[in-house]
Amino acid sequence: MNNKIFSDIRATLFMNQAIFYLRKIPVLNNLMSPYAYYDADIKKKLAKLANGILFLTSLAKKAIYLAVIFLLANTVPLAILNDTSMSLIIYFTAFNAFSITSTRILEDSKSKWMLLTLFKTPSTDYYAYSLKQRTYDRILLGVMASIVTGVTLWPLRYDHALIMALFVLLVPCFTMYLGEALTIRYFNSHEKKMRMRYELIISVLTGLLPFLLLFLPATLNFIYILLSLLMIALSIWSMRYTKRNADPAAVNRFMTQNMSLSTETSQKVKELTQEELRIDDLKVNQDTELSHRYTGYKLLNIAFFLRHRRMWYKPLIWMLRIIVAFVVGGVLIKVGSVYLFGPNFFETIVGSNSTLISQFMLVFYFINVTKKITRACFLNADYSLLHYAFYRRKETIWKQYLSRLGILILINFVPVFAVLFGLILWNIVGLLSFEFANFIPLCISLLSLSALYTTVHLFLYYILQPYNRDMEVKSITYHIAEFAIIFFVYSNNMVASLASADIVITVFSLVIIVISTILVRLFAHKTFKLREH
Numbered sequence: 001m002n003n004k005i006f007s008d009i010r011a012t013l014f015m016n017q018a019i020f021y022l023r024k025i026p027v028l029n030n031l032m033s034p035y036a037y038y039d040a041d042i043k044k045k046l047a048k049l050a051n052g053i054l055f056l057t058s059l060a061k062k063a064i065y066l067a068v069i070f071l072l073a074n075t076v077p078l079a080i081l082n083d084t085s086m087s088l089i090i091y092f093t094a095f096n097a098f099s100i101t102s103t104r105i106l107e108d109s110k111s112k113w114m115l116l117t118l119f120k121t122p123s124t125d126y127y128a129y130s131l132k133q134r135t136y137d138r139i140l141l142g143v144m145a146s147i148v149t150g151v152t153l154w155p156l157r158y159d160h161a162l163i164m165a166l167f168v169l170l171v172p173c174f175t176m177y178l179g180e181a182l183t184i185r186y187f188n189s190h191e192k193k194m195r196m197r198y199e200l201i202i203s204v205l206t207g208l209l210p211f212l213l214l215f216l217p218a219t220l221n222f223i224y225i226l227l228s229l230l231m232i233a234l235s236i237w238s239m240r241y242t243k244r245n246a247d248p249a250a251v252n253r254f255m256t257q258n259m260s261l262s263t264e265t266s267q268k269v270k271e272l273t274q275e276e277l278r279i280d281d282l283k284v285n286q287d288t289e290l291s292h293r294y295t296g297y298k299l300l301n302i303a304f305f306l307r308h309r310r311m312w313y314k315p316l317i318w319m320l321r322i323i324v325a326f327v328v329g330g331v332l333i334k335v336g337s338v339y340l341f342g343p344n345f346f347e348t349i350v351g352s353n354s355t356l357i358s359q360f361m362l363v364f365y366f367i368n369v370t371k372k373i374t375r376a377c378f379l380n381a382d383y384s385l386l387h388y389a390f391y392r393r394k395e396t397i398w399k400q401y402l403s404r405l406g407i408l409i410l411i412n413f414v415p416v417f418a419v420l421f422g423l424i425l426w427n428i429v430g431l432l433s434f435e436f437a438n439f440i441p442l443c444i445s446l447l448s449l450s451a452l453y454t455t456v457h458l459f460l461y462y463i464l465q466p467y468n469r470d471m472e473v474k475s476i477t478y479h480i481a482e483f484a485i486i487f488f489v490y491s492n493n494m495v496a497s498l499a500s501a502d503i504v505i506t507v508f509s510l511v512i513i514v515i516s517t518i519l520v521r522l523f524a525h526k527t528f529k530l531r532e533h
Contacts, residue, residue, distance in 0.1 A: 009119065013111060018050070062141050066148055069095065088152065089164055090210050092145055096171050098207030100179035101199040104130045105187070105251055116252065127248035131180070138172035145169070163221050167228050174231040175206075177238035184246050192254065204322075211329075297396070300381075301403045305411075308376050312369045312411050319367055319415045327422035334431040357445060357505060358496035360419065364450050365489045367415055370408050370457035377404070378467045386530050394525040401462055401520050408454045416450045438502075445502035448509035456485060459516035462524045468531040475531075 073088035107130060115121040146165040153161035182202075186194050194202075294302050305312070385391040420443055426432040434442075460466075466478035473479070488495075498504050 009115065013114065058137065058140070062144055065141075066092075066145060070148065086213075089149060089168060090213050092149075092168060093171050093210035093213075094207050096175045097210055098203050100175050100206045101183070101194070101203050103176075103180050103183045104134050105180060105183055105246060105248060106193060106255070108255065123248035123252050127246065131242070134176060135173065138176050142169040142172045145172070160221060163224050163228075167224050167231075170228055170231045170235070174235045177235050177242060180246075181238035181241045184242060187251060187254075188245060188247070191250075208325075297399045298403050301400070301407060304377070304381060305373075305407055308373070308380070311372055311376055315367075315369060316411065316414055320418055323415060323418045323422060327425055330422075330426055330431050331429050334426075334429050354496040354498075354501040356423070356442060357449075357501050358492045360446055361449060361489055361492035361495065363419075364412075364416065364446070365453055365485075368412050368450070368453045368457065370412065370454045373408065374457060374461040375467070375471065377461075378465075379471060383467075383469065383530070386528070392525060392529065394521075397462065397524045397528055398521055401458065401517075401524065405455060405458055405517075408458060409451050412450045412454050413447060416446055420446065441502040441506070445505040445509075448506045452509035452512055453485075455513045455516055459520060462520050462528050465528050465531065 069091050070088055073091050104127065112126065112130070115126055116123065146169040149168045150161045150165040153164055183194065382391075390396060423432060423434075424439075427434060427436075460478060460481050464475050464478045464481065466473045466475040468474060495501060495505065
């Protein structure tokens, strides 16, 4: 089956979907005949139109992708470079390297399975077509990125602009084929898909590698020429390895054998119970020790958190490792630049409380583990206990809430303290510059912000209790509340622009914490209940 047939089928499927959704619009429903699906002449014309629309959509996505990176390079330039153009190159390379585990051999799309099942397309033919389309897509992205790079650098140094444009042109195809080759090698060796945690580790490590370019002066053109030649050599090796060793049929068999559950809900429940919310066993001696140290609901919650430690302890360790890596990396970059290039090579970043708060409003929200733990609380404890009247009493709910809130605040404080320690260390070595007189208000505001996120997530769980027995969230009010939280988080720049942002954040957080705690005391015994549907 040649590429034209694949493209025509893909375009026809796209137009069928478009006709289906357009006919749902009341005005267009009368204008479009239900026989439009069967009119071959019209669909041939529409298929050509669909190919054009798909190409323009792909072009627009790449333009938006590059625009986001360009804005990032201009709003958060890498301080060691003091150059937004080189920041653009490093960010672009890092984002491409981060997606190295997104491969065609493990593609899991609706169009793929439709072609394989309904049209009986050979797996090898589809993989060859998909890989070729992906190659065209990556080449187009590389060309667009190289044009942006060349135009940006040309006014400064035209020779350097040409070399960096070539470097950027090679990056997308290099990361794509290297990812394919590594994935195929792993599957052929282990006869299974790589675990998600390993994929994440590889993505993070490869995504951080481009930042090593920070150590290279931008004027050393020959280094980038050598790197470009290395990418070409590795790309050729990866292409040959992929062509010789890829076995799409075996991969597809493995993927279909693991699609055993019939409904999306049962799949989610299986994932929740078996992996993410799995209970760990405690040793008998540890259980006995806990019973001597704690009593009542505090004992219940301490045992619960210990039995679910994989949900917060391991992510916490990984967060601490990442923070330590960034802190140590910053120190090494600063010390190394001073030793190699002199004290004026690396410009010190002047840090203000408002700027730091703006950045950490996002960071602390995404690393907060409260929402994940509330799901575990419902699935492995509250769903069963809420069947009993004693667990729905006002005093019981209040004690449970306070106990869980205290533990969760302490857990989420750990990465905040690590970040604050890192800021102090960066200030000592001269990477960051801020007055210690302003540091105490910053510490209080960041700790308050972390406590705010923890409290709000737990508050919504007790006041709205959004989960039913299948762990589905059917509460519209809960979705609206979550949207409000996300809106607040992404309004970080507006919040940070306020006068005395640290004091405003602290006061706001404390007020919300107090109000939410009072509301739980007054109303949670009426709202914290089971949802059957």
